[in-house]
Amino acid sequence: MNDLHEHDVGLDASVKSHIESKATVDGTGSHSASVDDHGYRVLSLEEITPRVDDILEAAKTLASAAKKLEKNRVEEDEAEKAARALQKDANDAFEARLEKRVAPEMRRFEDVQKDVLKALKKLDKAVESADEETEKSQGAYKELLSIITPSNRAI
Amino acid sequence: MRTNASSNAVISLPQAMAHSSDILIAAQKLASAVYKVRKKRLDEEQARKLAERLRHEVREALKALPEGDYSGHLYIEKTIQRELIKANNDIDRAIEGANKEAKKSEQAYADLIAVLLNNHDSQAD
Numbered sequence: 001m002n003d004l005h006e007h008d009v010g011l012d013a014s015v016k017s018h019i020e021s022k023a024t025v026d027g028t029g030s031h032s033a034s035v036d037d038h039g040y041r042v043l044s045l046e047e048i049t050p051r052v053d054d055i056l057e058a059a060k061t062l063a064s065a066a067k068k069l070e071k072n073r074v075e076e077d078e079a080e081k082a083a084r085a086l087q088k089d090a091n092d093a094f095e096a097r098l099e100k101r102v103a104p105e106m107r108r109f110e111d112v113q114k115d116v117l118k119a120l121k122k123l124d125k126a127v128e129s130a131d132e133e134t135e136k137s138q139g140a141y142k143e144l145l146s147i148i149t150p151s152n153r154a155i
Numbered sequence: 156m157r158t159n160a161s162s163n164a165v166i167s168l169p170q171a172m173a174h175s176s177d178i179l180i181a182a183q184k185l186a187s188a189v190y191k192v193r194k195k196r197l198d199e200e201q202a203r204k205l206a207e208r209l210r211h212e213v214r215e216a217l218k219a220l221p222e223g224d225y226s227g228h229l230y231i232e233k234t235i236q237r238e239l240i241k242a243n244n245d246i247d248r249a250i251e252g253a254n255k256e257a258k259k260s261e262q263a264y265a266d267l268i269a270v271l272l273n274n275h276d277s278q279a280d
Contacts, residue, residue, distance in 0.1 A: 042272075045264045052186045055267075059175075059182035066175040141171045144178070148271065152165060 042149045051147050058144040065137035072130040079126055083119035090116050165271050174270050181267035188260035195253035202245035209239040 048055065093109035145152060171178065213235045220227045 042268055045261055048264070049189055049260075052182075052189045056182045056186040059179045062171065063175040063179040066172040069172065137172055137175070138168055141168055144171075145165055145271070148268070149165065 041151065043147075048147060055144060055147055058140045058147070061140035062137050062144065065133045065140060069130055069133040069137065072126050072133060075126040076123060076130065079119055079123035083116060083123055086112060086116045086119050166273060170273075171271070174273075177270045178267065181263050181270060184263035185260055185267060188256045188263055191256040192253050192260060195249045195256060199246055199249035199253065202242050202249055206239060206242035206246060209235055209242055213239060 089107065090109060090112040093107055093112050096106055097109045166174070213231060216231045216235060217228070220231070
């Protein structure tokens with residue numbers, strides 16, 4: 001999983017060594033405000049310690065939003081499949097209706113059409129909820145980064 | 156829109172979401188270790204206060220003892236002084252515990268940062 005591109009290797013190595021040197025400092029409180037080549041740095045453990053509650057909160061929000069999003073994706077898929085299948089039924093019923101062929105086992109076009117609309121509404125809801133969770137997770141991730149690397153405007 | 160993709164070494168939002176459980180685990184470990192460090196530092200402070208008081212008590216009790224009162228001396232050793240030793244041990248144990256938890260918090264923070272910087276694709280494009 002670490003097959004990084006050439007450019008990335010150099011970048012990650014410099015950032016990582018930088019972070020390791022910062023994160024393992026203990027009690028010396030080196031606030032040298034070191035800025036690396038990319039114009040931001042990751043704060044030291046001492047600097048973020050007062051905000052561990054916020055970090056935990058953001059991580060919780062991110063994880064819960066990611067989980068809900070996954071669930072939403074499944075719901076979206078299911079709703080889409082259901083809508084497609086119903087629309088196909090509706091098409092069949094529509095053709096039958098125009099041809100005035102009424103097979104006894106065939107549902108009325110109007111009934112199927114109602115179910116299609118219901119399925120579409122369900123799909124809309126899943127999409128809407130997914131958008132909300134995406135927004136939540138984005139906010140949580142932004143918050144997390146703003147605590148740990150305040151000068152970084154990655155997101 | 157990402158304006159400064161070249162300086163973006165943290166992982167993207169989709170990656171962060173994919174690794175959100177790793178992030179949460181590291182954050183939980185970090186918070187738990189930091190809380191424990193705080194608790195141990197409090198324990199240490201309380202043990203120090205107690206030891207200070209007991210040391211004073213021992214000094215006063217010895218002072219009040221008549222010259223050559225060995226049984227009185229022994230009594231002080233068995234009571235107040237023993238408590239003082241226990242308080243001193245508590246101080247040591249609290250310091251040890253705080254150091255242990257501080258190490259854990261360092262590791263957890265390093266883990267958290269490692270997840271956040273494990274950047275693969277946002278720079279490739």
